[in-house]
Amino acid sequence: MTEEEPRLSAEEMLRRLDPSLSPMKRVRAVAALVAGLAGAVFVAALWGGEPGPLPGSTQLAFGLLAGFCLAWAGYGGWLLTRRVPLFATDRVIAAWIGLAASTATTAVLTVVAVQRGSGLGPALGGVFVLVALVLTVRAHTRRAELLRRARELGHGE
Template sequence: MTERPGYTPDHIVRAMSLPRRVGVLVAGLGGLAGSTTIGLLWATEPGALPAGTKLVFAAMILVGVTWACFAGWALIRRPLFAVDRVITGWLAATFSFLTTGGTVAVAVNRTSTVGVLAAGGLGLILIVVSSTMLIRARAYRATLLARKRELEDHKP
């Protein structure tokens, strides 16, 4: 018998919990299902689509494939050391900014002031939530790194 546990500090702080794995799996499957649905819709469209619609479809497919690829990477690669949370935060913040910009641009061209305010307001909510997720993820990762350094400094 040894006096040291079988798990290193690195293993303990890097493991992904079951709820987090399920959440990542749901995000990946959602992204894959969304991009597949949009791709099939685009492929089976009987007539030519306008350039703007093609651009939006391509962007939505790219977002879905990005989430699916991230989920595959996060579920296969272990340990992650909270990098998955930081990447998720960056993806959410980036896609929130892009979605808000696109939605507001469409609203400016097609609706009234109320539509623009509604698109901008909803986009602002998305941006605040995703930015908060990113800030919390970076703080959590910094805490884990500090704890890891502390544990490594006290090794016998």
């Protein structure tokens, strides 16, 4: 803590670690759940509605997209059911989902670009992977800080 930051009392810190979800976290959880389910249904409808057999790379892309949508839906459902302090675990999980999705998407884009001999997809995908990696590191750092504070107050995970 810097000298300008106000010191929180133990009671204030414990109140901030309250197990109930804040209204904003509840909105985020519902949004992740609904968007994930809607995305999975949309991708499944596109995938199932394609005439004839699809190439393997297209099947893989549809499968990955549906899987990532279901992961976001699962994350939203998990977040809504938590009744314990999360200590930023929710942000760590969301960051890992984002990192996995951007890495897999970039890998598929790279394969397609190599097969076609062109495309900016891999470079753009690399930017997304880098941003997701930074957010993942930040989420882990913030979680570690909160856990340290909770231990200092005598209330571990």
